Amino acid sequence: MKIQLNRRQLLRMSAAGAALAVGIGALPAMAAEAGGTLRLSVNITPGVLNPMLVRAAAEYMMAEMLYSGLTSLGTDMTAQPDLATEWSSNEDATEWRFVLREGVKFSNGQALTSADVVASFAKLLDPETGAPGRRNLGPIKSVEADGDFAVIVTTQTPFADLPVALTYPTAKVVPADIIANDFDSLAQVPVGSGPFRLQEFRADEISVLVKNPDYFVAGLPYLDEVQIKTFPDSAGSSAALLAGEIDMMHDVQPTDFARIDAAAGVTGLRTPSGRFLDVVMDTTVAPFDDIRVRQALSLCIDRQAMVELVAEGYGTPGNDSPINAAYRYFADAPLKAYDPEKAKALLAEAGYPDGLELEIVASVKPGYRSTMAVVLREMAKPGGFDISVKTMDHSTYLDQVWKKGKFYVGFYNMLPTEGMSFNLLFTSGASWNETKWNNAEFDEYVRKADETTDTAMRTDLYANAQALMQAEVPALIPCFFDILGARADYVNGYDQHPRGASFAFHKVWMGPDAPQKG
Amino acid sequence: MQATLKTLRALMRSPQGAVGTILVTLLLFISVFGPMLAPQDPESFNFGSRFSEPTSQFLFGTDWFGRDLLSRVLVGARSTVLLAILATIIGTASGALIGIFSGFVGGWIDEVIMRTIDAVMAIPGLLLALMILTVLGSSSLNAVIAIGIAFAPGMSRIARSTTLSVRELDYVSAARARGESSLWIIFAEILPNMVAPVIVEATIRVAFAIMTLATLSFLGLGAQPPSSEWGLMIAEAREHMFRSPWPILVPGVAIALVAIAFNLLGDGLRDVLNPHAQE
Numbered sequence A: 001m002k003i004q005l006n007r008r009q010l011l012r013m014s015a016a017g018a019a020l021a022v023g024i025g026a027l028p029a030m031a032a033e034a035g036g037t038l039r040l041s042v043n044i045t046p047g048v049l050n051p052m053l054v055r056a057a058a059e060y061m062m063a064e065m066l067y068s069g070l071t072s073l074g075t076d077m078t079a080q081p082d083l084a085t086e087w088s089s090n091e092d093a094t095e096w097r098f099v100l101r102e103g104v105k106f107s108n109g110q111a112l113t114s115a116d117v118v119a120s121f122a123k124l125l126d127p128e129t130g131a132p133g134r135r136n137l138g139p140i141k142s143v144e145a146d147g148d149f150a151v152i153v154t155t156q157t158p159f160a161d162l163p164v165a166l167t168y169p170t171a172k173v174v175p176a177d178i179i180a181n182d183f184d185s186l187a188q189v190p191v192g193s194g195p196f197r198l199q200e201f202r203a204d205e206i207s208v209l210v211k212n213p214d215y216f217v218a219g220l221p222y223l224d225e226v227q228i229k230t231f232p233d234s235a236g237s238s239a240a241l242l243a244g245e246i247d248m249m250h251d252v253q254p255t256d257f258a259r260i261d262a263a264a265g266v267t268g269l270r271t272p273s274g275r276f277l278d279v280v281m282d283t284t285v286a287p288f289d290d291i292r293v294r295q296a297l298s299l300c301i302d303r304q305a306m307v308e309l310v311a312e313g314y315g316t317p318g319n320d321s322p323i324n325a326a327y328r329y330f331a332d333a334p335l336k337a338y339d340p341e342k343a344k345a346l347l348a349e350a351g352y353p354d355g356l357e358l359e360i361v362a363s364v365k366p367g368y369r370s371t372m373a374v375v376l377r378e379m380a381k382p383g384g385f386d387i388s389v390k391t392m393d394h395s396t397y398l399d400q401v402w403k404k405g406k407f408y409v410g411f412y413n414m415l416p417t418e419g420m421s422f423n424l425l426f427t428s429g430a431s432w433n434e435t436k437w438n439n440a441e442f443d444e445y446v447r448k449a450d451e452t453t454d455t456a457m458r459t460d461l462y463a464n465a466q467a468l469m470q471a472e473v474p475a476l477i478p479c480f481f482d483i484l485g486a487r488a489d490y491v492n493g494y495d496q497h498p499r500g501a502s503f504a505f506h507k508v509w510m511g512p513d514a515p516q517k518g
Numbered sequence B: 001m002q003a004t005l006k007t008l009r010a011l012m013r014s015p016q017g018a019v020g021t022i023l024v025t026l027l028l029f030i031s032v033f034g035p036m037l038a039p040q041d042p043e044s045f046n047f048g049s050r051f052s053e054p055t056s057q058f059l060f061g062t063d064w065f066g067r068d069l070l071s072r073v074l075v076g077a078r079s080t081v082l083l084a085i086l087a088t089i090i091g092t093a094s095g096a097l098i099g100i101f102s103g104f105v106g107g108w109i110d111e112v113i114m115r116t117i118d119a120v121m122a123i124p125g126l127l128l129a130l131m132i133l134t135v136l137g138s139s140s141l142n143a144v145i146a147i148g149i150a151f152a153p154g155m156s157r158i159a160r161s162t163t164l165s166v167r168e169l170d171y172v173s174a175a176r177a178r179g180e181s182s183l184w185i186i187f188a189e190i191l192p193n194m195v196a197p198v199i200v201e202a203t204i205r206v207a208f209a210i211m212t213l214a215t216l217s218f219l220g221l222g223a224q225p226p227s228s229e230w231g232l233m234i235a236e237a238r239e240h241m242f243r244s245p246w247p248i249l250v251p252g253v254a255i256a257l258v259a260i261a262f263n264l265l266g267d268g269l270r271d272v273l274n275p276h277a278q279e
Helices: A003-014 A014-026 A057-066 A115-126 A176-181 A183-187 A232-244 A254-264 A292-301 A303-310 A340-349 A368-383 A394-400 A418-425 A440-450 A455-472 B002-013 B013-035 B069-105 B108-120 B124-135 B140-166 B170-178 B183-217 B232-242 B246-273
Strands: A037-042 A071-073 A080-081 A082-089 A095-100 A141-147 A150-155 A198-201 A206-211 A225-230 A266-281 A313-316 A356-362 A385-392 A407-412 A475-488
Touching: A003 A266, A014 A455, A037 A057, A037 A095, A037 A232, A057 A198, A057 A206, A071 B140, A080 A082, A082 A225, A082 B002, A095 A115, A115 A141, A115 A150, A141 B232, A176 A183, A225 A303, A232 A254, A232 A418, A232 B232, A254 A266, A254 A475, A254 B232, A266 A292, A266 A368, A292 A340, A292 A368, A292 A475, A303 A313, A303 A368, A303 A475, A340 A368, A356 A368, A356 A394, A368 A385, A368 A407, A368 A475, A418 A440, A418 A455, A475 B013, B002 B013, B013 B069, B013 B246, B069 B140, B069 B170, B069 B183, B069 B246, B124 B140, B124 B183, B140 B183, B170 B183, B183 B246, B232 B246
Parallel strands: A037 A225, A356 A385, A356 A407
Antiparallel strands: A071 A080, A082 A095, A095 A150, A141 A150, A198 A206, A206 A225, A266 A407, A266 A475, A313 A475
8 A cells, every 4th residue: 555655656756757767777887789689479469560550559569660750759758759850839839840850761762751741641630541549649630741851730729739649659650652552551561760670470470570770860779680479378478488488578467477577587567557447338328328327337346456356456546537647637536435335226226226237348368357357247246236247359359349349348558648548538539439428528628628738727627527537437447557567687778668559679779698699 | 777777786896987987976966066065155255365275264275366266166067067968968969860860771861961970070179169159159058059069970970880780680670571660760779779889978078078168168268257167267267377276276176087087987888888898
C-alpha cells in the first residue's frame, strides 16, 4: 500500500520522473557500441505490415522501425523530433508549421519531401483507408506543403496537443507515388525511412530487420539486426530468455515477473502505466442500455483485490475511467466500494429481481483477460449476476467480437493524452466506439478540453469527463497494469515506454558480453 | 447375468484386471458423487490462502485464486470422466453399427462405406476433432460430439472385420435359411457374438477420450473457465507453474491415474474375453 502511494506521487511529477530517467540513462560510463543482433520476443505475432493500418504492439513496433513520422513520443509523453526537427503554432493553436529534415531517403532511394508528408496525411485522414488512428490525429482540416521541407497543418478548432497527437503509431510517412499507385503493396513490401529495413517476414514466426545505413540520425541505429520472434506461449518465451536464446522480452506476464526478475543475468523492466483491461458493455442493447445494470455491475468489483488477483499486484486500481495517475489531468476520487447488496437492489429496480445471466467473452491473449473475466464472475455472484465466461482464440476475437460484441474484455495501452484516450474509445465519434455510449455532455467536455490550452480549464473539463464516466459506467475499468518486460543484462539503452506503443530500438546497443556480438 | 459375474471373477484374478476394475469403480463413484464429497465450493476464492501447499484445511493445496484443489478435482471428475465415457459411447455405438451393417451387407455398399471411412481415418483424430469444433463452436458438449465422431471410423473397422468372420459361421447361415430378417440377424445373431472385442477396444478408448478431451480444453476449445475440467485446470495452471506446483500436479496426476485405470481394465478385459489370449 505504501509503495503504491509513493509510486503515484512519483508519477504525478511526470516531468521530474522524466528528468530522472534521462539522468539515469546518462549515468553509465560505457559508451554505446555499434554492432550486434537483438533477439526479441513478442507474444502476439505482427500480422499487418502496412504502417497506416497497424493495431497491436508488435505491429506498432515494426512500423516504428521501418517508418518515420513527423514527431515521436518521448517517455514523458511529450513530442520529440522525428522527421520534423522543429515546429511552432499561431497563437490560438490552429495553424502549425513543421520544419522537415533535409536529405532523408526512403528505402527505395527516393528523397523524402513535403509532398510525401502531404500525401501521407491525405491518405491517413481519408475514411476509406480505415486507419485506426484517424480520429486521434486531431481535428486536422488540411496539410499543405510550404516549400520542399516544411508543412503547414491547420486544424478546424484550436488543438494544443497536435504535435503529441501526430506521434500516433499509424501516422507514418510513405512515398507519395506509392500512395497514388500501389498503396496495397505496403502490405508486403515496406518502403519507409525508419532506422531499420525489413529483410524477412514470416508471420507467426520471425521478422528480421537490418540496419538502415542511410538513417537520418548519424551513428544510429547501433544494432546491425533485430529479430522479432513470436512466442505464442509466454512460458516458452521466458524459458528462451533464461536460456539465452533471446535477449529481451517485450511482454512479461505478471504471474512470471518476479521469477524472471530474480534470475541471474536478466533484469526485469517495470513501468507504471495507464494500460488497462476494461469490461466493454454495449450500452444500446439490453440489459446494458439500463444504466442501473451497469452501475450494479460496477458495485460488484473489489478493485484492490482485482489488482492483486489479475495484475498480481503490478498495477493500480481503476475507477471506471481510462485515466489514472500516470496521466497529467488525473482527477483523484475515492475508489468505488464493493457493495453487492446495493448492486442487488439496483438490479431489482432495473427489473431483474431474480438476478441476471450474462456471457462474457475473453480472448486468450493476453492471459489475464480471462483471469479478469473469472474474477468478475466470482465477485459479481453475491450481487445477483450469473456470468459465464467464454474464451476465444485471439484472431477469432478480433474478427467476431471486438467492436461488435455486447459484453467482453477489452485491452488497451496507455495513450499520450487524456483527449486521445477518450477520442479513441468513448466519445460518440470515437474510432473504436465499442460501448456506443454517445453521451453529448461527455463529448462536449472532451471537445472543449481539446480546444483549449488553458491548463486550469483543461483540469476542470477532464475532471468532469472522468466523473461522468464513473457515474454512468459505459465500461468497467477496474484495474491498470504496469508495463512489464525483461532484458538480458548486456542489452543497453532501452527505455521502457509507459505508452506501450513506442520502443526506440534504434537507441539500443549490446554490451561487450553479448553473445551475438560481431 | 451369470456370464457377467463369471467375467468379473476372471477379471479379478489377473492383477491388472483387478487394479483396473477397482480404480475404475472408484472413479465412477467419484464422478457421480464428487460434488457431494467436495469439502468446499470449487469456485469460491480464498484470498488469504493463494498458492497454499497441502494443509489440513486444503488437502491438495489451493490454486492462484485460493480455490481448493481437492474440491476442484472432485467436481471436475464428472465433467472429465463422464464426458469421456459419453464420447466413447457415441463413437463406439455409431462406429459399431456402421461396421456391422457394412460387413453384413457386403458388396459395393461395403466398399463405398469402408473407403469413406478410410478417407476420414486418414485425418488424425485430434485434427478431426479440432475441425469439427471449429464448425460447431467450442463447448464441452461439442467437444464430446467431436471426439465421438473422431472415434467412430476406427471402431467401425473393428466391428466390420469381426462381422465378416462371424457372418460366415453356421448359425448365421441357419438363421438365413430360416428366413429371418436382416435386422434380426444383425441384432440377435451377429451383435452378441462380436461384442467382446468392441468392449475391449471401447475401454481402452476411454483413456484416449479423456486425454483428447483434456487436450481440447487445454487448447481452449472444450470446457470454459472457471470450470474445473482437468485439462483446463492444467492449461490455466501452467502460467503459475513456477510459483506453486500443486495446481498443475493435482489434475495432472488425476488424468494420469484415470488413463492408467482404463488401460488396465481394457487389458484385463481383453485377456478374459478373448480365448486366444489365454494360450
